Structures are given as C-alpha cells and as structure tokens.
Amino acid sequence: xxxxxxxxxxxxxxxxxxxxxxxxxxxxxxxxxxxxxxxxxxxxxxxxxxxxxxxxxxxxxxxxx
Numbered sequence: 910x911x912x913x914x915x916x917x918x919x920x921x922x923x924x925x926x927x928x929x930x931x932x933x934x935x936x937x938x939x940x941x942x943x944x945x946x947x948x949x950x951x952x953x954x955x956x957x958x959x960x961x962x963x964x965x966x967x968x969x970x971x972x973x974x
C-alpha cells in the first residue's frame with residue numbers, strides 16, 4: 910500500500926524527470942534524482958503536518974487514497 914510520502918516522492922520524481930536540467934549529475938544520476946525526490950517528499954510531509962497540525966496518526970484525507 911502506498912503511503913502519502915510515497916505519493917509525494919513519486920510526484921516529485923515525475924517533476925524532476927520532466928524538467929530540463931542545465932547540469933545533469935555525472936555519477937549515478939538515478940541516485941541523485943531519487944535522493945532529491947525523497948528530500949522533496951519529506952519537505953512536503955513537513956509542510957502538510959505544519960499546515961494541518963497532523964500528528965501522523967490521524968486518518969489521511971480522502972484525496973490521499
């Protein structure tokens with residue numbers, strides 16, 4: 910089952926891969942992009958918790974399913 914963090918990471922990765930990059934990471938671009946996607950997903954989770962004051966134990970909003 911995908912969690913909301915996974916969905917955020919997938920959306921971030923889609924955005925990363927669809928963008929135009931002036932400088933492509935030379936060694937292991939897949940690792941750099943994956944790391945960037947998880948960093949972005951974690952920041953999205955942080956902002957979500959800040960905005961909705963979620964503790965993480967609350968049920969996800971219906972749009973997240």
